[in-house]
Amino acid sequence: MKRLRNPRTGIDQGDLVVFSEFDSGGSMWTGEGARERRKTVRFSEAFARPPAVQVSMSMWDMDTSAAVRAELVAENITATGFDVVFRTWADSRVARVRAAWMAIGDMPFEDDWVVD
Known part of the structure; x- marks a missing residue:
């Protein structure tokens, strides 16, 4: 069984x-062609190495008069954060x-995990 020596868990989420561009008339709502938006996320504490990061849409509001085309990815993953x-x-x-x-990675210090 693994248990933590300290309250850090190696997981951040x-x-x-x-x-949100519906009210402002932004190009995601009014434009055509290739479009992209980025948001930088900083982890609450740094990992020892870049963690595995999973992203998923928790809400999307899209017009259904055209095909729904979307890609959501994590890029530029480091020990301190990443871009959605x-x-x-x-x-x-x-x-x-x-x-x-959700980011799952190594603890900042090897002795953060104690195996009994």
């Missing part, structure tokens, strides 16, 4: 609004997107 990146293209119209994320 969150949920954030990547963008949302992309769409062609005539897809996106009002807003919220993303949930």
Whole structure:
């Protein structure tokens, strides 16, 4: 059994609004062609090495008169944070997107884990 010597768990997670452009008439809602939005996430504590990061849409508000085209990825992953990146293209119209994320990685110090 593994137990922690300290309260850090090697897991960090969150949920954030990547963008909201319906009310402002932004290009995700009014534009066409390739479009991208990025949000930088900083971990609550640094990992020892870049962690594995999973992202998923926790909310999306999209116009259904055209095909729904979307990509959501984690990029530029470091021990201290990463970028959430949302992309769409062609005539897809996106009002807003919220993303949930989870990072799982090594503890900052090898002796943070004690195996009995």
